[in-house]
Amino acid sequence: MQSKVLVITGATGTGKTTVQDYLITHYPATKIITHTTRPPRAGEVDGVDYYFETEESFPKNHYLESVLYSGYHYGSSQEGIAAGLKRAEFATIVLDGKGAITYADELGSQAVIVFLTVSDSGKLAHRLSKRGDDETMMANRLASPEYRRDLTMPLALRGRAIQLNNDNWQQTQIKLDELMDRLEHGEVVDS
Numbered sequence: 001m002q003s004k005v006l007v008i009t010g011a012t013g014t015g016k017t018t019v020q021d022y023l024i025t026h027y028p029a030t031k032i033i034t035h036t037t038r039p040p041r042a043g044e045v046d047g048v049d050y051y052f053e054t055e056e057s058f059p060k061n062h063y064l065e066s067v068l069y070s071g072y073h074y075g076s077s078q079e080g081i082a083a084g085l086k087r088a089e090f091a092t093i094v095l096d097g098k099g100a101i102t103y104a105d106e107l108g109s110q111a112v113i114v115f116l117t118v119s120d121s122g123k124l125a126h127r128l129s130k131r132g133d134d135e136t137m138m139a140n141r142l143a144s145p146e147y148r149r150d151l152t153m154p155l156a157l158r159g160r161a162i163q164l165n166n167d168n169w170q171q172t173q174i175k176l177d178e179l180m181d182r183l184e185h186g187e188v189v190d191s
């Protein structure tokens with residue numbers, strides 16, 4: 001059976017990476033590592049969290065898609081996707097809203113798109129701060145058009161993405177377990 005690609009998207013701080021970590025820890029799921037020119041945060045490791053690139057090295061990869069997000073380049077390479085898909089039943093990838101639309105268009109039913117939300121976007125700054133984000137980078141990000149855009153599901157994903165609220169991590173885990181159970185049983189999951 002063809003591996004499913006679980007695309008996790010939503011605004012900054014909604015919990016995309018947390019969801020990805022949960023899925024790769026609890027399910028036969030791999031992580032598609034993407035590339036970025038953003039400097040590493042404390043504790044981030046090259047080749048684990050991202051392939052950290054320079055302005056010169058970034059364009060040398062072969063991308064399915066790439067975007068500019070809050071002043072930095074991000075992209076998912078054909079090589080990274082192939083490596084992720086080769087090894088497991090599910091491959092997970094964290095993308096901004098624009099990248100998620102490209103995946104929905106390019107991969108069709110192979111992609112399962114999960115759009116994360118929180119009820120109160122005012123709480124996102126606190127989450128980023130708790131994560132240890134640099135204050136200036138955080139302020140720039142929260143002022144970026146990409147941040148604002150990804151707070152609501154893009155029109156192009158309506159009817160194609162599952163919206164999942166992540167106000168409460170315990171409840172989110174239950175919802176993820178339900179989703180994975182349905183996918184593992186080969187069900188087509190509706191949005």
Ligand SMILES: Nc1ncnc2c1ncn2[C@@H]1O[C@H](COP(=O)(O)OP(=O)(O)OP(=O)(O)O)[C@@H](O)[C@H]1O
Pocket residue numbers: 010011012013014015016017018019094127128130131166167168169170172
């Ligand atoms: N339900 C939740 N309640 C409270 N905090 C949460 C919840 N889910 C995740 N977090 C915390 O919020 C912070 C941001 O989460 P995470 O890094 O997963 O977000 P993200 O969507 O990947 O962000 P970004 O797009 O900026 O990389 C982390 O410190 C994480 O532990």
Ligand SMILES: Nc1nc2c(ncn2[C@@H]2O[C@H](COP(=O)(O)O)[C@@H](O)[C@H]2O)c(=O)[nH]1
Pocket residue numbers: 009010011012016034035038065066067069074075076094095096097098099100
């Ligand atoms: N379209 C893509 N978006 C990506 C990719 N890798 C990460 N991202 C998204 O960028 C922002 C910022 O990420 P951060 O790690 O700096 O907080 C976030 O929305 C990610 O989901 C990619 O290859 N393509």
